[in-house]
Amino acid sequence: MSQFKGPTSITNAVCTDFMSTQLPLYSGSLVTISVGKDGPKHKVLKALICDKSPYFAAMFAEGAFKEGEDQEATLELVEGVVSETSLSMLIQWLYTGMVSMKECSTTEEAISHALEFARYADFAGLDAVGEVVAKYIRTAIITNYDNDGPSYGRSRYDIESQHIIFAFSLPKGHPIRRMLATACVQDYMRGRELELWKVIEQVPEFAVELSIVIREVLGTLTSDRHCNITFKDPFTEKEMKVG
Secondary structure (H helix, E strand, C coil), X not given: CEEEECCCCHHXXXXXXXXXXXXXXXXXXXXXXXXCCCCCCEEEEHHHHHHHCHHHHHXXXXXXXXXXXXXXXXXXXXXXXXXXXXXXXXXXXXXXXXEEECCCCCHHHHHHHHHHHHHHHHHHCCCCHHHHHHHHHHHHHXXXXXXXXXXXXXXXXXXXXHHHXXXXXXXXXXXXXXXXXXXXXXXHHCCXXXXXXXXXXXXXXXXXXXXXXXXXHHCCCEECCCXXXXXXXXXXXXXXXXX
């Protein structure tokens, strides 16, 4: 089971703070949320979800929208953002300040689920999710890289082009954007940039972020007496040869 935990997890709360600030959120009326007309209906504490998410607070405000009158919302399925999985992750985060996922069969799948949650959390206005998810994704990639090494001809570890496209739909300055750009520097410095250009053509903002990281990496270049040039990869923090 994979897990990431936020700084405001209820397990981190001092008992007196928990009694005054957290406990009141765990009582009161319920609202019903589902994804798609045929999706399972989830009963969620209104006070809790509205306190932590301005998006749901506005949705369930009485007299504002139909959802506020009915106290029920059916969310539209949106690829890479809103799904039954991302809603489950969001609700668990709201209740506990952490998310536990069943083990994914591949690192690519883990990144996809984490990105989906990050995008939905951003849409819902949740704080403190970006840094936590960025750290989770980086750890997942590094762990797989350390265990297996990059397979021959494989670019960007387990990062797919769609991951970058989804990541750069997040707001400018979001930590996941910088983290994925950092992970792609090795391809550029080692002469495997062909696949990168395909993504750059689709996502100009990725090109900007990548160029900033590359400029920083160029400051780490060193050479030995055999004219071997190395750089410090900012993602793995290891010395690597250029080309």
